[in-house]
Amino acid sequence: MKIEQILDIYVQQEESRLASIRSLVTQVKSMANRTAGERVKFVEHPLGAFHLLKTYSKISGEIARGENTKEDLSSALEAHSLSLPTHEDYIGSASAILRLQRIYELPKQELMQGFVRDRFIQPLSIDDALVLGAKAAEQHFFTQAIEWYDVPLRVPVEEEPMLANERIEATLGLINVYLQFNDFENALKFSRWAFETYSYDDRVRDVHADVQRNIDALRFGKMEMPPPANPAEFDEEYAALCRGEVDWTNQYISQGHCIVRTDSVPYRLVKQEILSFDPFISLFYDVLSETEGNKFRNAAKENLYRAMVGNPSEAITSEVRVGQLTWLDDSEPSIKKISARVMDITGLDVTMRTVQSSSESFQIVNYGIGGHYEPHTDTYSNRSVLADVPDFLQNTGDRLATFLFYLGDVVEGGSTVFPRVGIQVPVVKNGAAFWYNLNRAGENDERVTHAGCPVLLGQKWVANKWIREHGQEFRHGCGLTPTTPHHTS
Incomplete structure (x- = not known):
């Protein structure tokens, strides 16, 4: 050629x-x-x-x-x-x-x-x-x-x-x-x-x-039958809750218990729906303004990266969690103001400090096409890995509670569900879900194993505040027994 x-x-x-x-x-x-x-x-x-x-x-x-x-x-x-x-x-x-x-x-x-x-x-x-x-x-x-x-x-x-x-x-x-x-x-x-x-x-x-x-x-016996491949596991209870198939007669669900209460600022009313008394899971309404929700999203967009799972020193990307996230601390006055509101509503100390902080930075997460987080707990699976947390969280114990802001609407899907107690928390724009991860003895409460359902239509933005055990000694102490229910102040 x-x-x-x-x-x-x-x-x-x-x-x-x-x-x-x-x-x-x-x-x-x-x-x-x-x-x-x-x-x-x-x-x-x-x-x-x-x-x-x-x-x-x-x-x-x-x-x-x-x-x-x-x-x-x-x-x-x-x-x-x-x-x-x-x-x-x-x-x-x-x-x-x-x-x-x-x-x-x-x-x-x-x-x-x-x-x-x-x-x-x-x-x-x-x-x-x-x-x-x-x-x-x-x-x-x-x-x-x-x-x-x-x-x-x-x-x-x-x-x-x-x-x-x-x-x-x-x-x-x-x-x-x-x-x-x-x-x-x-x-x-x-x-x-x-x-x-x-x-x-x-x-x-x-x-x-x-x-x-x-x-x-x-x-003809010239080869042994190979072991079959194991089919992937699929959590039917989790999926059913994501589809909205809730058994309203189950013992954990609080039947329409809605209250309007004040926090430490007497003129500010807080609308709260208690979804379960034990374990304590509730949904707050209108606790974030439109401007504040936009502030979270806009501040996060430039720094999002693929969410990871696992212990701090061994985190990996996984199909268990599909989304993008970043972190925002309280150095910005408007963010610090929102943290103070979490403290007012829950009665828990969320003060961020350079040493022994009472809470973590806000974790901002965006879940797009099929974005989800499979059933998990927010606490550390092995307490020994607490030694690997950042310096400002050293010696602060585990994650006592979770306060989860919903920064926007989702067309369909994206609920937060608790499969072990049969509870579904819908995405409510400018609202927030709140629950305790530990019982009164400071032990992991497996009943609050939860999941972020896949987003079916639209996208989901959340801002997550994890509240540590440290700083709660005089705000939320131990109960008479490990099974003493939690309550808000």
């Missing part, structure tokens, strides 16, 4: 790559040209966010193919503190869609048609179904994986004759899933079908031969 022919091929490939990028950028521009309200509705719909991340992921992939221009673009984006979403972000959004489907029992067909509840945004494609199937299989949600891999196989061949590669991908995915939990019968059934239909494909021939070889080895 001559050098000019090689150069021609290179130019053609670059022109094809740039045409692809141009087409994708046009899609992004179409989104950007919508009104502000339309843009918000699009990205706050889980399928809208999924599609947008997919488009940006494709742009990142095409740019990565052009090494020279990649560095120039990266530099230009960094100069404006910007970055393109990656393929990992897109796959993460697939995980969010699957989570929402499981928790809120969303029908697959409605998702394929572009609906979440009755809100339409944009249909899913066959390729999207394959991505969802692969992600579900990776996470060991095998039933869900089979459901999504089934999508390309349900399309009649005469309607979509060009879907051969997608059908092969789906079939190979199904075979892999069935093999993981030792369902050799179905694995053989699909491998035979694929071999009879797509015998020209090397992957199909190889997989069919492997399946047949393993089955023969098992049949």
